[in-house]
Amino acid sequence: xxxxxxxxxxxxxxxxxxxxxxxxxxxxxxxxxxxxxxxxxxxxxxxxxxxxxxxxxxxxxxxxxxxxxxxxxxxxxxxxxxxxxxxxxxxxxxxxxxxxxxxxxxxxxxxxxxxxxxxxxxxxxxxxxxxxxxxxxxxxxxxxxxxxxxxxxxxxxxxxxxxxxxxxxxxxxxxxxxxxxxxxxxxxxxxxxxxxxxxxxxxxxxxxxxxxxxxxxxxxxxxxxxxxxxxxxxxxxxxxxxxxxxxxxxxxxxxxxxxxxxxxxxxxxxxxxxxxxxxxxxxxxxxxxxxxxxxxxxxxxxxxxxxxxxxxxxxxxxxxxxxxxx
Amino acid sequence: xxxxxxxxxxxxxxxxxxxxxxxxxxxxxxxxxxxxxxxxxxxxxxxxxxxxxxxxxxxxxxxxxxxxxxxxxxxxxxxxxxxxxxxxxxxxxxxxxxxxxxxxxxxxxxxxxxxxxxxxxxxxxxxxxxxxxxxxxxxxxxxxxxxxxxxxxxxxxxxxxxxxxxxxxxxxxxxxxxxxxxxxxxxxxxxxxxxxxxxxxxxxxxxxxxxxxxxxxxxxxxxxxxxxxxxxxxxxxxxxxxxxxxxxxxxxxxxxxxxxxxxxxxxxxxxxxxxxxxxxxxxxxxxxxxxxxxxxxxxxxxxxxxxxxxxxxxxxxxxxxxxxxxxxxxxxxxxxxxxxxxxxxxxxxxxxxxxxxxxxxxxxxxxxxxxxxxxxxxxxxxxxxxxxxxxxxxxxxxxxxxxxxxxxxxxxxxx
Numbered sequence: 055x056x057x058x059x060x061x062x063x064x065x066x067x068x069x070x071x072x073x074x075x076x077x078x079x080x081x082x083x084x085x086x087x088x089x090x091x092x093x094x095x096x097x098x099x100x101x102x103x104x105x106x107x108x109x110x111x112x113x114x115x116x117x118x119x120x121x122x123x124x125x126x127x128x129x130x131x132x133x134x135x136x137x138x139x140x141x142x143x144x145x146x147x148x149x150x151x152x153x154x155x156x157x158x159x160x161x162x163x164x165x166x167x168x169x170x171x172x173x174x175x176x177x178x179x180x181x182x183x184x185x186x187x188x189x190x191x192x193x194x195x196x197x198x199x200x201x202x203x204x205x206x207x208x209x210x211x212x213x214x215x216x217x218x219x220x221x222x223x224x225x226x227x228x229x230x231x232x233x234x235x236x237x238x239x240x241x242x243x244x245x246x247x248x249x250x251x252x253x254x255x256x257x258x259x260x261x262x263x264x265x266x267x268x269x270x271x272x273x274x275x276x277x278x279x280x281x282x283x284x285x286x287x288x289x290x291x292x293x294x295x296x297x298x299x300x301x302x303x304x305x306x307x308x309x310x311x312x313x314x315x316x317x318x319x320x321x322x323x324x325x326x327x328x329x330x331x332x333x334x335x336x337x338x339x340x341x342x343x344x345x346x347x348x349x350x351x352x353x354x355x356x357x358x359x360x361x362x363x364x365x366x367x368x369x370x371x372x373x374x375x376x377x378x379x380x
Numbered sequence: 381x382x383x384x385x386x387x388x389x390x391x392x393x394x395x396x397x398x399x400x401x402x403x404x405x406x407x408x409x410x411x412x413x414x415x416x417x418x419x420x421x422x423x424x425x426x427x428x429x430x431x432x433x434x435x436x437x438x439x440x441x442x443x444x445x446x447x448x449x450x451x452x453x454x455x456x457x458x459x460x461x462x463x464x465x466x467x468x469x470x471x472x473x474x475x476x477x478x479x480x481x482x483x484x485x486x487x488x489x490x491x492x493x494x495x496x497x498x499x500x501x502x503x504x505x506x507x508x509x510x511x512x513x514x515x516x517x518x519x520x521x522x523x524x525x526x527x528x529x530x531x532x533x534x535x536x537x538x539x540x541x542x543x544x545x546x547x548x549x550x551x552x553x554x555x556x557x558x559x560x561x562x563x564x565x566x567x568x569x570x571x572x573x574x575x576x577x578x579x580x581x582x583x584x585x586x587x588x589x590x591x592x593x594x595x596x597x598x599x600x601x602x603x604x605x606x607x608x609x610x611x612x613x614x615x616x617x618x619x620x621x622x623x624x625x626x627x628x629x630x631x632x633x634x635x636x637x638x639x640x641x642x643x644x645x646x647x648x649x650x651x652x653x654x655x656x657x658x659x660x661x662x663x664x665x666x667x668x669x670x671x672x673x674x675x676x677x678x679x680x681x682x683x684x685x686x687x688x689x690x691x692x693x694x695x696x697x698x699x700x701x702x703x704x705x706x707x708x709x710x711x712x713x714x715x716x717x718x719x720x721x722x723x724x725x726x727x728x729x730x731x732x733x734x735x736x737x738x739x740x741x742x743x744x745x746x747x748x749x750x751x752x753x754x755x756x757x758x759x760x761x762x763x764x765x766x767x768x769x770x771x772x773x774x775x776x777x778x779x780x781x782x783x784x785x786x787x788x789x790x791x792x793x794x795x
């Protein structure tokens with residue numbers, strides 16, 4: 055009963071803290087953005103007035119026209135330049151759209167206009183989102199071994215304490231991720247897209263890889279973009295790889311939290327491993343001979359069983375503890 | 381049974397077993413027989429197969445979207461261009477380039493969320509406290525509508541930092557809510573199951589019925605009801621409301637439809653209620669999506685099992701055939717050996733009877749071993765395992781022969 059009451063308490067605590075966090079965020083955004091918005095609106099009004107002053111168009115007519123233009127723009131159709139524009143729904147652009155749908159990024163730069171398109175989007179998303187999550191977690195599980203277990207074991211082999219090895223490895227992974235998936239691509243994007251600054255590129259990478267996908271910056275949409283199809287396909291690949299790395303990072307952080315007892319403290323669920331995954335021995339060369347000695351085997355049996363009982367997924371500290379012959 | 385992965389609301393569909401899908405079995409813990417610690421990974425083949433499937437799924441979706449949407453897009457474009465030409469022809473004094481410039485500015489402003497229609501005074505800011513609160517909510521839940529987005533450098537940097545901290549926080553919250561939701565539903569469904577137990581219905585049927593009930597009830601509460609409310613308040617069509625609900629609750633969040641984003645006079649508590657609905661609905665959808673993921677996984681596992689079964693059967697068949705073959709070989713060799721032995725002993729008897737010495741050509745090239753062949757099968761296997769040399773020596777060395785040196789070569793020759 056105590057644990058049930060405690061979990062309710064924790065939940066209410068979380069909710070309250072969440073509300074406070076939201077309020078705080080709202081306040082800060084409001085203070086930062088509102089003056090800018092005022093300024094822009096003023097500018098626009100002056101522009102409109104100027105236009106109306108030396109033209110014969112009435113305000114009502116212009117408003118009506120502008121409303122239609124904006125509605126079309128929201129659907130991705132631009133009225134500028136009579137010249138033919140590449141469609142938003144050719145094959146690669148549609149694939150880009152489908153990709154934003156299944157990865158749940160959802161930029162919104164192009165959205166389905168027809169009713170049938172909307173209906174199909176619903177079905178497509180309901181099936182495609184769990185599918186994509188399955189793929190991403192499968193890949194992450196596959197990568198977990200060479201990218202997390204291996205290096206941590208190597209670090210431990212060099213004589214670093216288990217917990218410190220985990221933390222150090224996490225830091226290294228974080229730095230690698232930052233370099234390869236934020237800084238590098240941001241520079242590339244700011245070069246490819248003329249009007250983006252480096253910070254805009256970083257902002258875009260972050261918003262995309264967290265799957266927030268506000269849609270204020272979307273690559274490959276500049277008019278006259280060369281190699282648009284190739285560009286869009288490479289952005290799809292980048293999104294996929296980046297999401298995989300984010301999941302990997304989250305998994306590593308989750309394990310760290312497990313190891314340091316945070317999840318137990320907050321009574322949150324540990325991750326699980328499905329029973330149909332294959333089992334693979336961990337390659338730790340120096341310790342392996344110790345394992346095969348008959349005297350140690352019983353302890354390892356017990357330790358292994360206990361390890362399976364407590365945390366059925368990879369936990370570097372547990373495994374390293376198991377590997378040390380006692 | 382775990383709620384969705386707590387640090388990312390979207391990874392809820394991975395291998396966690398939600399207590400809301402009642403088709404899961406408890407995980408049996410197997411104590412490893414070897415003394416090695418192992419890590420579990422998915423096979424490469426599974427991963428590549430799933431990856432190829434996803435790519436195919438994307439391509440298929442792209443083709444369908446293209447077929448559905450391109451005609452509409454062209455129609456829209458034609459319509460808006462006609463409008464522009466009409467406007468220009470109606471108001472002759474308007475300069476074409478000036479109009480283009482104005483439209484460009486307005487489009488930019490629109491992306492900043494400023495609506496240029498109407499006048500300055502009657503505007504509701506997009507960054508007043510409640511809207512900013514809503515925006516913060518969309519960032520943390522990773523929905524990210526995008527109808528409002530930060531435009532200052534400071535706003536963007538703060539957005540990044542805010543999301544970095546807020547997304548895991550929301551993940552925790554979602555896990556907690558999902559757990560509580562699961563408990564509530566579980567209790568309700570247990571009560572329903574108890575009613576059914578009195579009847580003679582099988583366990584699986586009860587499970588299936590309870591899952592379906594849960595899905596339907598949740599759909600009613602979190603999808604159908606809000607869709608009706610949105611249709612009524614926002615003035616969307618039924619499909620558009622449903623579309624908005626699904627796009628929001630899967631956290632895709634396009635932003636073409638946003639509850640509370642139009643120029644309607646909303647009630648004061650409208651936006652907070654929408655936010656609360658998003659929270660609980662997200663937990664529900666995470667459970668649904670992970671259930672779908674579980675089904676996909678079960679299907680793939682069943683296919684794997686069937687393939688595995690076929691492979692196991694083939695392996696069994698090959699093993700039995702080779703065992704039979706070995707057995708036949710052994711029997712034949714033993715029979716031949718026996719026959720030869722008998723022939724040799726008869727010959728020896730004849731020769732001793734006739735006082736002849738044994739013809740050298742009849743003797744075996746190597747000296748034979750007269751062995752007690754009663755447990756020959758075990759001996760064969762012992763020879764194969766290579767560990768029973770002492771055993772062999774015990775049996776066979778009464779004649780001083782060493783089988784290792786090839787004294788059983790008669791049998792090897794027959795082989």
